[in-house]
Amino acid sequence: MSIRGCxxxxxxxxxxxxxxxxxCGADAPEVHVAPLDSVGPRTMxxxxxxxxxxxxxxxxxxxxxxxxxxxxxxxxxSFVGAAKDQLLNTIRQQQKVGIETLYRDRSHDLRxxxxxxxxxxxxxxxxxxxxxEVRDHGKTVAKEHVRTNYxxxxxxxxxxxxxxxxxxxxxxxxxxxxxxxxxxxxAIRAI
Amino acid sequence: xxxxxxWLALAGMFVVDAGGETVLRFPARVEAGxxxxxxxxxxxxxxxxxxxxxxxxxxxxxxxxIVVFAANDLEVAGxxxxxxxxxxxxxxxxxxxxxxxxxxxxxxxxxxxxISVNVRNGLSAVAYVFDVFHNLILQPQQVSFQITxxxxxxxxxxxxxxxxxxxxxxxxxAKAGVAQFEAVTGNIRVKRVVxxxxxxxxxxxxxxxxxxxxxxxxxxxxxxxxxxxxxxGTIVTFTETHAGGQSTVDVPLKRGIARTELPAIAGxxxxxxxxxxxxxxxxxxxxx
Numbered sequence: 001m002s003i004r005g006c007x008x009x010x011x012x013x014x015x016x017x018x019x020x021x022x023x024c025g026a027d028a029p030e031v032h033v034a035p036l037d038s039v040g041p042r043t044m045x046x047x048x049x050x051x052x053x054x055x056x057x058x059x060x061x062x063x064x065x066x067x068x069x070x071x072x073x074x075x076x077x078s079f080v081g082a083a084k085d086q087l088l089n090t091i092r093q094q095q096k097v098g099i100e101t102l103y104r105d106r107s108h109d110l111r112x113x114x115x116x117x118x119x120x121x122x123x124x125x126x127x128x129x130x131x132x133e134v135r136d137h138g139k140t141v142a143k144e145h146v147r148t149n150y151x152x153x154x155x156x157x158x159x160x161x162x163x164x165x166x167x168x169x170x171x172x173x174x175x176x177x178x179x180x181x182x183x184x185x186x187a188i189r190a191i
Numbered sequence: 192x193x194x195x196x197x198w199l200a201l202a203g204m205f206v207v208d209a210g211g212e213t214v215l216r217f218p219a220r221v222e223a224g225x226x227x228x229x230x231x232x233x234x235x236x237x238x239x240x241x242x243x244x245x246x247x248x249x250x251x252x253x254x255x256x257i258v259v260f261a262a263n264d265l266e267v268a269g270x271x272x273x274x275x276x277x278x279x280x281x282x283x284x285x286x287x288x289x290x291x292x293x294x295x296x297x298x299x300x301x302x303x304x305x306i307s308v309n310v311r312n313g314l315s316a317v318a319y320v321f322d323v324f325h326n327l328i329l330q331p332q333q334v335s336f337q338i339t340x341x342x343x344x345x346x347x348x349x350x351x352x353x354x355x356x357x358x359x360x361x362x363x364x365a366k367a368g369v370a371q372f373e374a375v376t377g378n379i380r381v382k383r384v385v386x387x388x389x390x391x392x393x394x395x396x397x398x399x400x401x402x403x404x405x406x407x408x409x410x411x412x413x414x415x416x417x418x419x420x421x422x423x424g425t426i427v428t429f430t431e432t433h434a435g436g437q438s439t440v441d442v443p444l445k446r447g448i449a450r451t452e453l454p455a456i457a458g459x460x461x462x463x464x465x466x467x468x469x470x471x472x473x474x475x476x477x478x479x
Contacts, residue, residue, distance in 0.1 A: 041358065063244060067244070082321075082325040085325075086244075086245050086246075086267050086325075087244055087245075089246070089267075090243075090244060090245060090246055090247050090267075093246070093247045093248075094247055097247070097249045099240075099247065099249065101242055101247070103244070113353075113354045114353075114354065114356050114358075116300070116315075116317045116356075116358065117302075117315035117317070117358065117360065118300070118302040118303075118315050118317070120300060120302070120317075121300070121317065121319075123354060123355070123356060125354075132242060132272060134240060134242055134274065136238075136240075136249075141238075141240070141274070141276055141281075142240070142272075142274045142276070142281060142283065144272050144274075144283060144285075146270065146272060146285065148270040148285075148287075149270075151327060151329065151354065151355070153319065153327070165319075165327050166244065167245075167268050167269060167290075167326060167327050168243065168244065168245070168268075168269035168270035168287075169220075169268055169269050169270045169287035169288065169289060170220065170287050170289055170329065
């Protein structure tokens with residue numbers, strides 16, 4: 001079940017035993033949250049569930065703004081540690097070559113994988129769809145629709161959850177050992 | 192012959208779709224920090240873009256030549272879009288950069304950093320495993336957690352990472368003092384220090400002797416139930432009850448022992464306590 005609504009009025013629609021749906025506006029992403037009551041090892045309080053989703057969705061807005069405007073300092077609001085460093089390096093590279101990238105998240109399907117026993121980290125999986133537009137010296141050179149997974153680790157900061165690991169790509173726990181390197185190319189398999 | 196096979200393999204990354212248009216095909220997965228190459232077809236100059244939140248590359252390439260990516264070109268795991276633009280046509284592909292399989296960094300959190308001895312499942316240990324580029328390794332990895340107390344006695348548990356994280360709960364040791372808490376995976380070993388403090392007093396016993404007009408009281412060394420000395424500063428309460436009323440003195444432990452003096456009143460009952468533990472009683476009859 002998924003509904004569109006307004007990002008600024010994120011509703012903590014966490015119904016016991018049911019998937020939660022965040023209602024967002026017309027241009028805001030569709031957000032689906034898997035039930036959080038069975039996540040372990042720590043029990044997640046309702047307030048934590050609500051702020052986690054709100055802060056994570058906000059991190060996409062933060063990233064989109066920073067990448068569109070090539071302003072790495074914007075990342076401070078939502079990112080820390082390795083995630084911030086990696087995004088910051090990419091923005092610096094964009095600045096260097098005169099590129100801006102516009103990320104517009106279209107849908108998020110969130111599942112919390114781990115809530116640490118001392119409450120200091122949360123890992124979640126986001127099956128996300130977004131559009132990325134590439135501008136080279138102000139001119140749009142490409143727009144792509146992307147569907148992928150993000151494995152995200154958030155840690156509590158002063159007043160919100162911040163993203164510490166933000167890793168796209170392969171789904172967690174999926175065996176990729178046999179898929180490593182050139183041998184994974186569909187074309188090579190065909191040969 | 193090998194070269195011919197390699198060329199065929201690389202050329203195979205371009206497929207022709209139903210409309211006859213060439214589509215750029217990267218390897219589905221590339222290991223972080225690994226060199227790889229991608230062929231191009233056609234002729235003339237083009238711009239190649241590799242775009243993702245984790246990295247960005249722009250290169251001028253010659254169509255028809257092989258584009259080589261050096262080992263340090265893509266070190267951040269993630270999902271990338273590759274775009275090849277030659278002014279009139281564009282081709283795109285998507286691929287994943289996956290973490291290197293070798294563990295390079297372990298983020299290890301042991302909590303709490305101070306705990307009483309002998310607390311069952313009182314310690315939690317969480318380890319996130321990363322490759323050298325700080326990419327979270329999602330493939331299962333074995334992590335060994337070991338706690339070694341001040342006497343050198345060790346207890347260990349193993350856990351396998353799931354989605355890049357392994358965690359265990361462990362008992363605190365019986366011996367008070369500094370304990371080393373380690374997480375080990377592959378050849379990476381990360382240490383944390385946990386201060387294990389004595390538990391509550393297990394028993395308390397005092398002795399008394401006359402000191403002029405007063406009675407001098409002194410406890411035996413106060414220990415917890417595991418024989419660890421209870422920290423200095425722990426309050427011991429001496430109470431003297433007699434016909435005229437009651438006197439109470441609170442005394443902090445010094446070097447494990449509490450001492451005080453109370454008026455020597457014949458017939459008084461003197462008791463001692465600390466925390467929730469009651470000690471012995473002395474019936475003062477004027478001598479001892």
